[in-house]
Amino acid sequence: MFDTTFSPLQLGPLTLKNRLIMAPLTRQLAEEDGTPTAEMAAYYARRARGGIGMIISEGTYEVDELGCKAYLDQPGIANAKHVAAWKMTTEAVHAFDVPIICQLMHGGRVTDPRCLFEGESPVSASDTQSEGWVLYTDTNDEKHDRGIDGDWPKVTFPPARALTEAEIHRVADGFAEGAARAVEAGFDGVEIHGANGYLIYQFIHPKTNLRTDDWGGSPENNVRFAKLVCERVRAAIGPDKLITLRLSQDGVDDFLGAWPGGVEYARAVGAALADCEADALHWSSFDWTDNRDPDADDPMPKVITRASGKPMLVNGGIMDGAGSEAVFEAGAGDAAVVGRPLFAHPDWPHIIRSGMDYPWTEFDRKYVIHAPVDLAVSYPADRRVPNWDPDVTKRRSPAADTA
């Protein structure tokens, strides 16, 4: 049953025992200064034990500068203390013979303002301001459980300023430094987060990239920053570590987002990435079959993998073995990347392989089945107070958490 799903995959330098990969999932379980915790090691090790072929960590900040850190209690890989603490996780996961890569991300204009330093503005491709986003919750049940009355709370962001040319290079170097630290911490490679509304996405998406220099204005220019990051990261970690690059057309502040030009833009992005240093690309969505292009049918990951010639990891709405096989049957990619089902049950790979009937319809309810009622695991408490103060003077001070 599900023969392709459970066949091995050679992905860059890594051999995966099957084609199921755990999606990056932010949990905000680190300490305030970004140090990963034992709870995180236990959480990842439990998923490794559950039969997954590879794990991609939650989005992690690679340096603590230029507004990189995006979330309170987000883990970092920005200093020696972070490296030492991540070893708990990588060792615990490796004990189950499962590779784990570290997702490196820069929040850009949707960085939680409380993560910025005093007087600092968020950075982006251009001078823009996110329109904000509604807290990601799915059902009225959740609204009830979390005690929210009235409209969904809206998250607000201050205006962002465009990165200078020198800063673009500095951010790329920051990714490389974080990648080197990730390898030191025992990760088998890194994922560059170019999706979901964060900084690299803000360069790739024409909506947020209004630049007229070499870093904007065409699909080739819009992906130049992503390619620079991949290049610097490769130089830092060498050929024996995996690099993936995550892409999407929607983002945390634009859940229904689409690339102008749809499939045609995706083809141009894919072609421009053909010679990038990533071993594989990773399509992020909530439904990989929905390309949001009224004029074309092909799913985005299929278009991009064809145009780039790169292996493709496909994410979005894969809930069972048939869902994973559908990715391969469509020629859309080489591995199925799974998020919410692994919140719900760490043994998901074993369960789907057994063919056992399972109440997957419960997925969207707090992302856990038979919730342990500790909602903090899925929704950290600070998410209940989403009206962030955009006043840039009210920020943390650098002295507070130097490691």
Ligand SMILES: Cc1cc2nc3c(=O)[nH]c(=O)nc-3n(C[C@H](O)[C@H](O)[C@H](O)COP(=O)(O)O)c2cc1C
């Ligand atoms: C609570 C939550 C946290 C997430 N955190 C991240 C993250 O840190 N990095 C990232 O690239 N995507 C993140 N995502 C997106 C998921 O990786 C994935 O794209 C999404 O859940 C859709 O896949 P699924 O249908 O398999 O759940 C997150 C999604 C959720 C629901």
